Amino acid sequence: MSARSDYDVIVVGSGAAGGMSALVLAVHGLKVLMLEAGRNYDPLVETPMFQLPSEAPLRGAGTPEKPFGFYDATVDGGWQVPGEPYASADGAGFMWWRARMLGGRTNHWGRISLRMGEYDFRPYSRDGLGFDWPLTYDDLAPYYDRTEALIGVYGSNEGLENTPSSSPDVLLPPPAPRVHELLTRKTCADQLDIPVIPAHLAILSTRQDAERWPAELFPDNPxxxxxxxxxxxxxxxxxxxxxxxxxxxxxxxxxxxxxxLPPALATGNLEVRTDAMVREVTVDSSGRATGVHYVDKTTRLDEHASASVVILAASACESVRILLNSKSGAFPQGLANGSGLVGKYLMDTVGASLGGQIPVLEGMPPHNQDGASAMHLYMPWWLYGQQAAGRLDFARGYHIEFGGGRRMPGPGVFSGLEQFTGGVYGRRFKEAARRYYGSFLYFDGRGEMIPNEDCYCEIDPERVDRWGIPTLKFHWKWSKHELNQARHMQRTFRDIIEAMGGRVMGTVHEDGADSIARPGEIIHEVGGAIMGDDPDRSVLNQYCQSWEVPNLFVTDGAGFVSNADKNPTLSIMAIAWRACDYLMDRMRGGAL
Amino acid sequence: MDEWPRRMDRRTAVKLITAAAAAPAVLGACGTGATESAASRSRSGNPLAAGTPSDPNLLEPVVPWDLTLSEDELATLASLCDTIIPADDRSPAASAVGAHEFIDEWVSAPYDAMREDGVLVRGGLVWLDEESERRFGARFRELSGESRTEICDDICYAPDAAPEFQAAARFFDKVRDLTATAFYTTRVGLDDLGYVGNVPLASWDPPPEAALRHAGLKPGD
Structure with missing residues (x-):
């Protein structure tokens, strides 16, 4: 390199991938600059703990600016970000969720932390659709263990098919199930043969063993x-x-x-710049990355930072956008895009839902059902046999998330009650509210989407955002696998609700196109810079390293080759950690 | 009662939160000037929030838009809210927790869905007083309970309402939803329903046996 770099590594983004990348590198002594497009955010002093909906505007209801409600942690985010538009071709309707804040989407996410299983790394080999990953479950398993031990995940090891177990003692104990969860489990076991097991969530059900894990995770690193x-x-x-x-x-x-971020900062090796919106990766005449251009949002001026290595961890679509906007003579199609695949094979999760009213839960004796605020139990995909026998009209699995019970009432708490009461009002309404409160259950399917040629994003030639950066245009089309899977989800939910003696609320659609959530709505978008074994057919190698620009890595979900029904955040962190180990190994060897 | 999960006493919970707030700042080396420790920040304020609609101060909520309903509309609305949720031996009527004021906040909000609700609600209030005058020669708020019931029975359930009352039934359903939202999200409403959460617990325990029995379950199911 001609000039000395300011930093060893620049990490673009501060969420799951950026945070993990920065921590792993900083604890090993590398000088890291993190650039975050959003504002500084400190959950220790900003979080509204215990506030009631009645203290918030609109009783905390969601608005276009705060789609998940007033108290949701998301800052300057949602499916629309002020001054940062995107477009959707032909009404394809892809919805792009972003969060402009330190920590990104990890601040509000569902904390569901499921490992991909061995089948999930070999989908093409199993059914001829999509692509195989360039790594196997066994390659990633040690990093799943490390990630779970580092962040703290509750759950259990059940030994079910393609639902991996963690190493002993890694998981924290799962919380006891609530009544409606126990009832659902019993019904599913007795009548439907659907397994219902402890969920895996990144929540400390007990404190972490702060003596054991640091020593095991970093044995030779004081x-x-x-x-x-x-x-x-x-x-x-x-x-x-x-x-x-x-x-x-x-x-x-x-x-x-x-x-x-707290331990990464405590090393003294990490500097964080917030309000720093990265526009492009810069390269030298030899085609190596030299740093990034970013807009300082507080001054609206362009700045440049240089480093020996650049890691993009800005979220799948934002990292793709940066690559496509990094055009130069050597890289006319955008950086690392010799294959032409940057932006291609975007995937989200297949979603469908259904609610039910369960009479046996009416009039439940009052008791605290808050728990971990999210689910204690879930249903992993269970129909591998039927699928292998060709008895299903879709190729991949889904898991079921469910909730309900006597949770804190929010906006719309008794919307739809009239269908059970014939529209009562007055004292009878109050009696009905007491009777029906807590008797509603909601089921959500989360299924695997198969990557296809019609789902991609590109730079919109007609628009820039308020920072002068060209924006994205999305294209989307589901295949019959996703639509049929969504239909199957709703039918399964109906079967569960009816087996519990309940009444379905809403419609079980005949056409999966009416059942399926909108693309991007589940906020599990991955792909766009897929990894692989072949530089002509992939953007990154299995270590998230660009084939064409060896000192450029993309450690977020962009590298995902498939999008198993296992929510991606845990895998993003495990893959990022593995990539950083490789990066440091190459650096020590002088290759970077 | 002894089957219920043990509550963490409030002092322990407050200590936990205070300790967290006094922990070293997250941003030790931030380049944007946000280097002061968390402990030095104002306890009540939130200096990081911009105070914009997409970044409101979550700790000191404000309703940033003007309210639009007139005193007269509010008076009619309050009497309808109290017809939907009247006082009984367990809790007060909806207007006692400001249900009509909440609906004003809702229909005045600068969002398409709420604006649409605003048209429905304001139009419905005109209809309600007009219908009251037509049937009983007085405003809705001046009617006896019986007379109010006579009108509301015609509009309380759209599937059963006569064709000429369909629009009024949609109005009634909207106000009922909003009144319930207003009422059951307050402390008074939570207590009425028997919601006993939102308190820190020292441990999370399985459901009480009475709850299991109620659902036809037994310990171990």
Whole structure:
């Protein structure tokens, strides 16, 4: 390199991938600059713990600016970001969720932390659709263990097909199920042969072992042991109150801002710049990355930072956008895009839902059902046999998330009650409210989408955002696999509700196109810079390293080759950690 | 009662939160000037929030838009809210927790869905007083309970309402939904329903046996 770089590594983004990348590199002594497009955010002082909906505008109801409600942690985010538009071709309707804040989407996410299984890395080999990953479950398993031990995940090991177990002692104990969860489990076991098992969530059901894990995770690294141990000791166990989506001021759940960034900063090796919106990666005449251009949102001026290595971890579509906007003579199609595949094979999760009213839950004796604020039990995909025998009209699986019970009432708490009461009002309405409160269950399917040629994004030639950066245009088309799967989900939910003696609320659609959630609505978008074994057919290698620009890595969900029904955040972190180990290994060898 | 999960005493919970707030700042080396420790920040304020609609101060909520209903509309609305949720031996009427004021906040909000609700609600209020005058020669708020019931029975359930009352039935359903939202999200409403959560617990325990029995379950199911 001609000029000395300011930093060893620039990390673009501060969420699951950026936070993990920065922590792993900083504890090993690398000088890291993190650039975050959103504002500084500190959940320790900003989180509304215990506030009632009645203290918020509109009783906390969602609005276009705060889609998940007033108290949701998301800052300057949602499916629309002020001044940062995107377009959708032909009414394809892709909805792009972003969060412009330190820690990104990890501040409000669902904390569901499921491992991909061995089948999930070999989907093409199993059914001839999509692509195989360039790595196997066994390659990633040690990093799943490390990630779970580092961030704290509750759950259990059940030994079910393609539903991996963690190593002994890695998982924290799962919380006891609530009544409606037990009833659902019993019904599913007795009548439907659907397994219902403890969910895996990144929430501390007990405090972490701050002596054991730092030593096991970083055996020869006193700095890492010190900062990670200190971070673990400062985290409290969940006190079973107040929704995780607001953030957590006692650091009991996982947020990049409470779990990854504090120890990374404590090393003294990480500098964070917020309000720094990265526009493009710069390259030298030899085609190596030299740093990034970013807009300082506070001054609206362009700045440049240089480093020996650049890691994009800005979220799948934002990283793709940066690559496509990094055009130069050597890279006329955008950086790392010799294959022409940057932006291609975007995937979201297939979603469908259904609610039911369960008479046996009416008039339940009052007791606290808050728990971990999200689910304690779930149903992993169970129809592998039927699928292999060709008895299903879709190729991949889904899991079921469900909730309900006597949770804190929010806006719309008794919307739709009239269908059960014939429209009562007056004293009879109050009696009905007491009777029906807590008797509603909601089922959500989360299924695997198969990558296809029609789902991609590109730079919109007609628009820039308020920072002068060209914006994205999305294209989308579901295949019959996703539509049929969504239909199957709703039918399964109906079967469960009816087996419980309940009444379906809403419509079980005949056409999956009416059942399926909108693309992007589930906020699991991955792909766009897929990894692989062949530089002509992939953007990255299995270590998230660009084939064409060896000192450029993309550690977020963009590298995903498939989108198993296992919510992607845990895998993003495990893959990022593995990529950073490889990066440091190459650096030590002088190759970077 | 002894089957219920043990509550963490409030002092312990407050200590936990205070300790978290006094922990070292998340941003030790931030380049944007946000380097002060969390402990030094104002306890009540939130200096990081911009105070915009997409980044409101979550700790000191404000309703940033003007309210639009007139005193007269509010008076009619309050009497309808109280017809939907009247006082009984367990809790007060809806207007006692400001249900009509909440609906004003809702229909005045600068969002398409709420604006649409605003048309429905304001139009419905005109209809309601007009119908009251037509049938009983007085405003809705001046009617006896019986007379109010006579009108509301015609509009309380759209599937059973006569064709000429369909629009009024949609109005009634909207106000009932909003009144319930207003009422059951307050402390008074939570207590009425027997919601006993939103308190820190020292441990999370299985459901009480009475709850299991109620659902036809037994310990171990």
């Amino acid at each position: 700095l890492a042991r010190r900062v990670v141990g200190q971070s673990m000791r400062s985290r409290a166990a969940c006190f079973w109150a107040t929704p995780c989506g607001r953030g957590c001021s006692i650091r009991a759940n996982f947020q990049s801002t409470t779990v990854l």
